[in-house]
Amino acid sequence: MYLTERSAPPKADADRGPRRGPGRKVAPVVLVLGTVSLITDISSEMVTAVLPLYLVTTLGFSPLGFGTLDGVYNGVSALVQLTGGHLADRVRNHKLLAGLGYGLSALCKPLLLLAGSIGTLGAVLALERTGKGLRTAPRDAMISLSTPAEKQGRAFGVHRAMDTTGAMLGPLAAFLILRTAVDGYDAVFGVSACVAVLGVLVLVLFVPGRQRGPDGRQPVTADSAPATETSPDAGGATDAGVDQVAPVQEAASAAPGGRQPVRVREALALLRVPRMRALAGCAALLGLTTVSDAFVYLLLQRRAGIGEEWFPLLPLGTAAVFLLLAVPFGALADRIGRRTVFLAGHAVLLTAYALLLWAPSTSALPVLVLALHGTFYAATDGVLPAALADIVPSHLRASGLAIVGTGQALARFCCSLAFGAAWTLWGDGPALAGSAIGLLCCAVVAGMVLRPAGGTR
Numbered sequence: 001m002y003l004t005e006r007s008a009p010p011k012a013d014a015d016r017g018p019r020r021g022p023g024r025k026v027a028p029v030v031l032v033l034g035t036v037s038l039i040t041d042i043s044s045e046m047v048t049a050v051l052p053l054y055l056v057t058t059l060g061f062s063p064l065g066f067g068t069l070d071g072v073y074n075g076v077s078a079l080v081q082l083t084g085g086h087l088a089d090r091v092r093n094h095k096l097l098a099g100l101g102y103g104l105s106a107l108c109k110p111l112l113l114l115a116g117s118i119g120t121l122g123a124v125l126a127l128e129r130t131g132k133g134l135r136t137a138p139r140d141a142m143i144s145l146s147t148p149a150e151k152q153g154r155a156f157g158v159h160r161a162m163d164t165t166g167a168m169l170g171p172l173a174a175f176l177i178l179r180t181a182v183d184g185y186d187a188v189f190g191v192s193a194c195v196a197v198l199g200v201l202v203l204v205l206f207v208p209g210r211q212r213g214p215d216g217r218q219p220v221t222a223d224s225a226p227a228t229e230t231s232p233d234a235g236g237a238t239d240a241g242v243d244q245v246a247p248v249q250e251a252a253s254a255a256p257g258g259r260q261p262v263r264v265r266e267a268l269a270l271l272r273v274p275r276m277r278a279l280a281g282c283a284a285l286l287g288l289t290t291v292s293d294a295f296v297y298l299l300l301q302r303r304a305g306i307g308e309e310w311f312p313l314l315p316l317g318t319a320a321v322f323l324l325l326a327v328p329f330g331a332l333a334d335r336i337g338r339r340t341v342f343l344a345g346h347a348v349l350l351t352a353y354a355l356l357l358w359a360p361s362t363s364a365l366p367v368l369v370l371a372l373h374g375t376f377y378a379a380t381d382g383v384l385p386a387a388l389a390d391i392v393p394s395h396l397r398a399s400g401l402a403i404v405g406t407g408q409a410l411a412r413f414c415c416s417l418a419f420g421a422a423w424t425l426w427g428d429g430p431a432l433a434g435s436a437i438g439l440l441c442c443a444v445v446a447g448m449v450l451r452p453a454g455g456t457r
Helices: 011-016 028-058 063-091 094-114 118-145 149-180 184-206 239-252 264-272 274-287 293-304 308-336 338-358 364-380 383-388 394-426 428-449
Strands: none
Touching (some): 028 094, 028 118, 028 149, 028 293, 028 308, 063 094, 063 118, 063 264, 094 118, 094 184, 118 383, 149 184, 149 308, 264 394, 274 394, 293 364, 293 394, 308 364, 308 383, 338 364, 338 383, 338 428, 383 394
8 A cells, every 4th residue: 555654754854845865866666657658558559549540441430430439438537537546545555546447458458359349349448448547547646646746747757758658669569560460450459458468567566565755755644744735837726725625634634644544525625726626627628629639640641641551650750759858848847837838738739730720731741740749748748747746635646636637538528529520510621620719719718727826927
């Protein structure tokens, strides 16, 4: 278990804050979890890279049908994130919940070989996304709890860079398999299952069973942790937010050693914290107009006239840029402000939409769009959980991450359904134009809502 009974540290130690090992950039657990994510993403992205084309060209799905299935693919994990995050905080065993999630996803990979109808395929994909939903919040909580507050952006950047290395290798492996295997799609699904099992083994064997905090000790529990760790670049939680989280901590520390199980209402009470509510709301608002990756790649393929055999390599371009920029952008967010980097990432995505709508179809178009797409993820994917680490107390860290992640993923689920319907009714151009206008409006609103007190950043 990760959050175990411990006495409060001496006041002098607490005042000095977490101690850092000499020269250590990130905690070892971050590197191990990054390795697990790298391996798992090879498996997942092998499937994700070929799935849009497989569904649309091989199984003959309409854009609306594909949008529905893509929405289910992302929406199920969103709903399960709440369960995974709450259970991880309740049983105080983040590794157990993450392991269950990784194992369930691995189990579903060979089942894709048996799925031939939309109903069966939808059920298998929903089960696979259930595994993703279970593991995401506990995994990010382990990263956050092992990292000092001022290095959260860098730690998540390192993890996302390793994760994205797998996202690069997965499409490349799928491309090579499709070019050499007779039954290409079946071979992709089979190899993906084997790689997923390897990721589970690494998690079980190398991720420690007892989490260590950034100072080398076990993470602080509710009875000794401050309600928030505010920083100017995150906007800072207001005094009202601190007061609203304090009763949650007192309830958690009522039992000896602060071991009372976390209750659902205590996790939901996080939404009474102004900065938490603002981040959750803005993440969901921006998700409503963020077109899914699969649709971006399908639009790019049609716009640039890319051959079907090259389609699995499109995610590779996004992943390569993400890999290069994840750590620098995470460190930049720690320095200049996470709000600034997060909103800039959405401005970059808006530029990618504009190129897909109006840029001439040249050989440079795929390069530019994929570069902007990868930059968007580098500026947002790790920066959002890093900002949450400044607001959510340690004993509710997984629950807080799950609440925000669920809202964002459900919003993207709605976007997939709406975009698929708009494409079917009016065509791909009007559908993307509507998303671009919506994204611009939502980004303006988010910039106003997330403005720090004092208007410094």
